[in-house]
Amino acid sequence: MAATPKRPTIKQIAEETGLSVTAVSYALRGERVSAATIERVQAVADQLGYSADPVARALRGGRTGTIGVLVGSLADFWQQTLAHAVQRELRTHGLHTILADADGDPAEELALAARLAAQRVDGLLVAPIGPAGGDWAKLTERTPTVTISGRLPGAELAGEVAFDQTTGVGEMLRHLHSLGHRRIAVLSWAVEASPDRPTERAVREQAATLGLDCEIVQCAYSLDGSRPLALEVLERADRPTAIFCLSDSIAYGVLHGCRELGLQVPRDISVVGFDDHPLSRLVDPPLTSVNWSIDRTARAAVGFLVDYLAGDRGDHRVVIAPTMVVRDSSGPAPS
Amino acid sequence: MAATPKRPTIKQIAEETGLSVTAVSYALRGERVSAATIERVQAVADQLGYSADPVARALRGGRTGTIGVLVGSLADFWQQTLAHAVQRELRTHGLHTILADADGDPAEELALAARLAAQRVDGLLVAPIGPAGGDWAKLTERTPTVTISGRLPGAELAGEVAFDQTTGVGEMLRHLHSLGHRRIAVLSWAVEASPDRPTERAVREQAATLGLDCEIVQCAYSLDGSRPLALEVLERADRPTAIFCLSDSIAYGVLHGCRELGLQVPRDISVVGFDDHPLSRLVDPPLTSVNWSIDRTARAAVGFLVDYLAGDRGDHRVVIAPTMVVRDSSGPAPS
DNA sequence: ATGAAAGCGCTAACAG
């Protein structure tokens, strides 16, 4: 370890071949120099096990072939899946991924994004937690950025994948309404940190229209975060007849809580989610949710960024429509 | 975007303050220079929104504060969770994470690890797919590496978190044996790519001891990967009475397949997993599995690396013991 | 206490 047999450099190849570093640099990239030189250089490079130093390249400027992916919270199963899908999609374009996780803290997002940019990522894919704080103008000016379901104040975007939250929320609330539910608890994350999330606004508006009594409850992300809260909500005297979780991960925690309390879903209470994680059809009972195709989302987001990097400044915005998926976790309101 | 208002550099601060870059460099790190200078420099730095360029630092040498995390496949839910846990743990130590995903391809692992090293990560956390190929000696010599459940040929390790696969497999097979199962299909991933995985060896040995008829079946990772295969296995004339999945994600796909075929678990067939993903207690039926505490694993792995980086070359090896978790997906073998 | 200069590995003008 301390021995540090350093990695081979372009300079060594230059010495070995008797060429200048410049010539080697070109040869390695197959430019300008003669075919014979290219071959000779390649041979030495292979033999030395040379590969260009990405850090030096990055410092010099130019593309790094790496994209920064920033997600709101990897504690959320759906976002885990999204991150994987995005990464996979990037790979099909020959791009590497650096994944960063704001871990539920909106204040952290800008700092993390800045750090990714400082690492010279060629572009940024951001799935923000909520209305992120800070001024993204400077950052997005220098680093092409595509957002996934969220806004970045001041940002100049290379692309945008929006989710039609209004329709999604509307369909779900109408579904619950049609089942006779009138008092509904809505579990959402990061409410305090970013109080004006469009999803919650949509909930309030649609609830008003339908005449529903919706209480929005702040909730930690994820399974373990939502369970204790769910217990609290479930044990109230005036327990709601349905719980609408703004992420399936939250719903999982609620299902867990229901089980602990001996509550039958959906007989005693309905529980629904909002992103349709792949496992939602396998949990007990299968979770009613709203699907936003992860594949389409990932493909669109990556496509926008790749197009942009290729110089295409076309129309880079798409709205993903929700697909309501009714399963067994929602049923008639108990009378 | 092309306008490129570059990020502030140390040089700009030097000009603003009338100092030399050297002095500024020291001042920013609070070294050598006078308190007054430090303050003056800080003020200008803050005002300019300066932060050190990590790329330049990396090129120069020295620590980058970033750790590379390499996992075998992010398509696997458990590994997603592990990655998150590790990342979180690193963060408590003030370390940043670059996450890379071999996506089920053992041949890719060494290349990805090399790339992370080239990015000047301070250390590497590797959860390999199976007996990885290639020679890790050179890499691990230069970059401190901790493995999580797996071996790296030739590697000189800064630490090792091993899983006691033998005991884990043994307990599960004995559990199935005691329920009367004799013909068991074992679904594993990456069998072809790395035929001698210790887990599978353990399966063969323990099966022989118990007199079980265990067939090891190659299986793509994850939910969607295992479902078609499961269907194939389930529709055989001589269907096994139990399916032992070497990862819970695989088991989820099998459960899905069973449902499609109208097979009741565990009445018609038992299905068990092997890593106890947090959702395994929530699926239908709750999955019998073997738990390797993710938190302990993450904490140990990160702890080893941090210790090592701090100069502590103590004993950096731990074996995580399995905890058998019997739930409802395993029952008596159908007669 | 501060500054000048070298260098990390690579690429890109600009010669020849």
Add this chain to the structure above:
DNA sequence: CTGTTAGCGCTTTCAT
């Protein structure tokens, strides 16, 4: 086709 030179932003001798 190939070499010289400069420079990306930072840290670190070595002087002053």
